[in-house]
Amino acid sequence: MSDYNNNPAGAKQYVLDQIAQIENYEGPHFAIIDLIQDQVYGAIKAYSALGLFDYFEVDELAAKLSKAHWSATSNIINNNFN
Numbered sequence: 001m002s003d004y005n006n007n008p009a010g011a012k013q014y015v016l017d018q019i020a021q022i023e024n025y026e027g028p029h030f031a032i033i034d035l036i037q038d039q040v041y042g043a044i045k046a047y048s049a050l051g052l053f054d055y056f057e058v059d060e061l062a063a064k065l066s067k068a069h070w071s072a073t074s075n076i077i078n079n080n081f082n
Helices: 010-024 030-049 056-082
Strands: none
Touching: 010 030, 010 056, 030 056
C-alpha cells in the first residue's frame, strides 16, 4: 500500500488493484476471497472517512467489489466442481 500516495487518485487505484486481484482469483478457497473483500471494503470505508472518496465513489467501488466477489466465487465453483 505504500506505493499509493495518500491522495484520491492513489487511494482509488489501490482499491481498483485489489478488486482486480479478487476478480482474477481462481484459487481453491472461498475464505480467502471473503478475507480480501473485507480488507478492501475496510479500505474503502477508511479512505471515505479521510475524505479521499465521496459518496458516489464509495458506491461505485462497493458495487465493483461486489461484482468481483461474485466473479471470483463463480471461478472457484467452476474450477473445483466441474
